[in-house]
Amino acid sequence: MKSTGGTCYDEMLDADGTVRPAYAEFREWYDAQDTAWLRRQDAEAERFFRRIGITFNVYGDEAAEERLIPFDMIPRIITAREWRTLVRGIEQRVRALNAFLQDLYHRQEIIRAGRLPIYFLRDNEAFLTQMIGFTPPGGVYTHIVGIDLVRTGPEEFMVLEDNARTPSGVSYMLENRETMMAMFPELFTKIPVRPVSDYPRRLARSLRACAPECAGERPVVAVLTPGIYNSAYFEHAFLADQMGAELVEGGDLRVVDGRVAMRTTTGYTPVDVIYRRVDDNYLDPLSFHPDSILGVAGIMDVYRSGKITIANAPGTGIADDKAIYTFMPEIVEFYTGEKPILKNVPTWRCIEPDSLKYVLDNLADLVVKEVHGSGGYGMLIGPAASKKELAEFEAKLRAKPENYIAQPTLSLSTVPIFTKEGLAPRHVDLRPFVLVSPDGIDITPGGLTRVALKKGSLVVNSSQGGGTKDSWVLED
Amino acid sequence: MLGRAANGVYWMARYLERAENTARLIDVGFHLALTRGNRASQEEEWKSVLTTTGQGAGYLVNHGEYTGVQVFNYLLREKDNPGSVLQMIEHARTNARVVRTSITNEVWEATNETWMLLRDLLSRPVRETNLGEVLAAIRRQAMLVRGAMEGSMLRNDVFNFARIGTFIERADSTARILDVKYYVLLPSVAWVGSNLDNVQWDTLLRSVAGNRAYSWLNAGNMDPRGIARFLILDRRFPRSLVFCYEKIRSNMAGLAMQYGGETQAHQLLRDAGAALHQITIEEVFEKGLHEFLREFIGKNTQIGGAIAADYRFIE
Structure with a gap:
């Protein structure tokens, strides 16, 4: 997808090519470095990642079973003031998401108040009837949230997507910083960058704070992974390791005496908190997919009896559904009584006839997304699509308009990447990671910056050839 | 774990x-x-x-x-x-x-x-x-x-399981190498000074990286009984059956200590270890080298299986 014209906001340089204050110290350092040396460091970074095994698997691409997400060594820099605004906006949004989930699975006041049509819950697989009337331990639904932000101007951050199920990518936030500190230690003595390295400890603390009442003094936390063939296995192992938690698979767990327990070399030991990186549908073959071998038979019964915490709670997917996303401004206002601090990207719901007409009339300028899709699959990028693709998508839209939403082609901000020819601007987004527990909302200063490596491209997904950058939040 | x-x-x-x-x-x-x-x-x-x-x-x-x-x-x-x-x-x-x-x-x-x-x-x-x-x-x-x-x-259960794997495999390997070549060590074909057998014996020792050690210990004298004793019973040689079993014993003892108790595998291992310690090379040949090795390989597999079962390797 191409940006519409060359007027997008560059985070390093202003319109007349002057370096913005946030990047001043970095740029001064960069300009003083020997280019040949920088090129060598760039190549070294890739070897480093391969050796420690930071790889991901791409679905449907067997030849490249394990790939690296390309790392770009130019940092993305966010000022303390920008970050303060983001934090307020994210906190507000995450509070609203949890209140919304609590309400949807109980009294559904928002529907009674006529602010959300009930249609959007009906036939929506992400809404789990098994969760109706049940409150998770500590009242927390979304223990870990990733909010995808895009920037279109100096003060303009917008939410592109909420990830309330099992957001991934946090290991890249951590490893990218490690890599930068190993390659360019002197940068961190010159520039006051807020650390991110305590994220695993914060995550462990946050998860323990959500433990059920039956847990002992020191709750047992386990990370549930689908296994080594999952695309994010590296991250699952990494987080378990850093938290000092067990990394378990479905086959390690079973229900013993009304608790979920893991098979150790000396017998079954109860688990208190499961940080699951397995989708809702695979969690429990007795409640969901009967042939799932990734989950634990009977875990939902244990859950409903309050003897285990599942993070994130089953059924949170309804809150990051792309159709529900379009209601987020109303949702934030309804539950917080405040105006949303972070805006949504303007979005047309194709289910509404007027919107559908607009979308069809302007298809070549819009981005159309499937309501239940993710990872950049199944979407149409109007400006980059051929006539044939447009026609095909038009047919799909007419056949099932309720399956789609549409958004304008945004002129996303750019940050330079390192290329053989020097610095070159590329579009970026930002995913900060948010932890929720009864003790409060905790946002690690930083996040994952994804960057479209192709010139002009707006698709930052790693499954579609995007890369990542270290994201710096500056100290005050 | x-x-x-x-x-x-x-x-x-x-x-x-x-x-x-x-x-x-x-x-x-x-x-x-x-x-x-x-x-x-x-x-x-x-x-x-x-x-x-x-x-x-x-x-x-x-x-x-x-x-x-x-x-x-x-x-x-x-x-x-x-x-x-x-x-x-x-x-x-x-x-x-x-x-x-x-x-x-x-x-x-x-x-x-x-x-x-x-x-x-x-x-x-x-x-x-x-x-x-x-x-x-x-x-x-x-x-x-x-x-x-x-x-x-860390010297804990993780390390012990890894070492047990190493030495179960190594014992199996040494026993198989010996078994395939057992006939070159039989007394009936031990022609004194035969060039062919010298090469065969040397090969056998090389297969377990033991040729130098053996020569050094025996001043270069090759004899089939000595070679068999070296590969089966020498406690100093890191690929001998006795050596491997001594290692497995000590790693299993580590597990028993950490977990506060022994398993069935410990008993099996004790029996097998005792048999290895008590037997002399003369008795091995008397029993039949091939029979001895087949029995050893079978027991070794059995011990591996018992460890997997006792420590719940799989459901």
Whole structure:
């Protein structure tokens, strides 16, 4: 997808090519470095990642079973003031998401108040009837949230997507910083960058704070992974390791005496908190997919009896559904009584006839997304699509308009990447990671910056050839 | 520790050991083939290498002749051989990924590096001219991983399971090597001074990297009984059956200590260990070397199975 014209906001340089204050110290350092040396460091970074095994698997691409997400060594820099605004906006949004989930699975006041049509819950697989009337331990639904932000101007951050199920990518936030500190230690003595390295400890603390009442003094936390063939296995192992938690698979767990327990070399030991990186549908073959071998038979019964915490709670997917996303401004206002601090990207719901007409009339300028899709699959990028693709998508839209939403082609901000020819601007987004527990909302200063490596491209997904950058939040 | 993780470190260690032992056998086969002019006896050598690794039948599915290049490529890298060195290294690495949170970064990185390097080296057919380099890399990398374990891992259950895997595999390998060649050690064919047997004995010792040690201990005198004693009963030689069992015993004792109790596997191991300690080489030959070795291999497998069951490797 191409940006519409060359007027997008560059985070390093202003319109007349002057370096913005946030990047001043970095740029001064960069300009003083020997280019040949920088090129060598760039190549070294890739070897480093391969050796420690930071790889991901791409679905449907067997030849490249394990790939690296390309790392770009130019940092993305966010000022303390920008970050303060983001934090307020994210906190507000995450509070609203949890209140919304609590309400949807109980009294559904928002529907009674006529602010959300009930249609959007009906036939929506992400809404789990098994969760109706049940409150998770500590009242927390979304223990870990990733909010995808895009920037279109100096003060303009917008939410592109909420990830309330099992957001991934946090290991890249951590490893990218490690890599930068190993390659360019002197940068961190010159520039006051807020650390991110305590994220695993914060995550462990946050998860323990959500433990059920039956847990002992020191709750047992386990990370549930689908296994080594999952695309994010590296991250699952990494987080378990850093938290000092067990990394378990479905086959390690079973229900013993009304608790979920893991098979150790000396017998079954109860688990208190499961940080699951397995989708809702695979969690429990007795409640969901009967042939799932990734989950634990009977875990939902244990859950409903309050003897285990599942993070994130089953059924949170309804809150990051792309159709529900379009209601987020109303949702934030309804539950917080405040105006949303972070805006949504303007979005047309194709289910509404007027919107559908607009979308069809302007298809070549819009981005159309499937309501239940993710990872950049199944979407149409109007400006980059051929006539044939447009026609095909038009047919799909007419056949099932309720399956789609549409958004304008945004002129996303750019940050330079390192290329053989020097610095070159590329579009970026930002995913900060948010932890929720009864003790409060905790946002690690930083996040994952994804960057479209192709010139002009707006698709930052790693499954579609995007890369990542270290994201710096500056100290005050 | 999770039962599945115990299974993972145990097999990771076993596969690495097996890859190294296979490399050694190929090396010996190659060496021997070079010293034998006659084609029939060269083929015989390669055939016995395949038999020792238990891959004789698999080889015959797609191959008719026992030429060196074909055999060592089959053993090292052929796609349709599930027991190739390349496959074993992949299995070792897959197991290391599974237990990544139980092993240290050093061990993981050494294993991952081993896989990257060998995958690259074995991506093209191996020729006689670079066979030496490939085999040396396999041995070196296996030692690198063992060294990383030795130097970086906590001495706890994880380490003990890895070591048990190493020595169960090594004992199995030494016993199989001996068993395939047991006839060269039988007294009936021990012609004094026969040149042929000297080569055969030397080969046997080389297969377990014991030729130098044996010569040093015996001032260069080769005799079949001495060789058998060395490979089975010598407590100083790190590939002898007794040595392997002494190691397994001590690692199993570590588990019993940490977990506060013994299992059925401990009892089986004690019985097998006692039998090894009490027997003399004369008694081994009296019983029949072949019978003794078959029995040993069977018990070794049984002990491995008991450990897997007692420590809940699988559901």
